[in-house]
Amino acid sequence: MTKTKHLDFNTILATTTHDMKNSLFILLQSIENLNLADNLTVAQHQDFAALHYQATRINSTLIQLLALYRDEKQQLPVFIEENSIRDILEDVMERNRLSINSQHKKIILCVDDDLNAYFDSDLITYLLSDIFINALRYSHQRITLRAFIKTPYIVIEIEDDGEGYPENMLRFNDFENMPFNASTGRSGLGLLFAQRIAAEHKNKNLEGYITLKNKEQGGGIFSLFLPE
Known part of the structure; x- marks a missing residue:
């Protein structure tokens, strides 16, 4: 009889959060680069800024979740x-x-x-x-x-x-x-x-x-x- 494998969801969530954080960082850089275009209207600049703001908030939340997880596991690196x-x-x-x-x-x-x-x-x-x-x-x-x-x-x-x-x-x-x-x-x-x-x-x-x-x-x- 095959043994059921138990998934460590905490580790999976931490790994997924880390991957999402990296993807969001790339997205934020792309938004900043797109906003530098010369042919954008004022409204388009405002839209890019709003998108950047919301992506920054999501990225900040993911960083917090990952840091809190590592802190709970006593694995949070701190370099003073x-x-x-x-x-x-x-x-x-x-x-x-x-x-x-x-x-x-x-x-x-x-x-x-x-x-x-x-x-x-x-x-x-x-x-x-x-x-x-x-x-x-x-x-x-x-x-x-x-x-x-x-x-x-x-x-x-x-x-x-x-x-x-x-x-x-x-x-x-x-x-x-x-x-x-x-x-x-x-x-x-x-x-x-x-x-x-x-x-x-x-x-x-x-x-x-x-x-x-x-x-x-x-x-x-x-x-x-x-x-x-």
């Missing part, structure tokens, strides 16, 4: 080295240049040229890019990226001028236990990813963490704290 925070924030802006231009959002960058920190550049760039994508979606006109020292942490903030974070998100300091509600448009997956990635950055008895808060005059602030 010194990085320029300005370079990272400028990279985040450049990755989303199409959406910035098409939505006519004003981006303000407040960070010293010589402000460096120790972190995994790929993971932190993915984290910040996802928060920035959401800020583009919910902001009205302006997004501010800032970084500063608040000993014993380096703080990186993304501030928007939208309606702010929903109350149910602000109530949860522990995003591990925050209930997911995809119907609101904010599933919370990105925040779980951000918290996990932040916590991977440790120095002595400190580890990274994230916070959310709303401004009195409107808008939300996402803060990432990384140990110095």
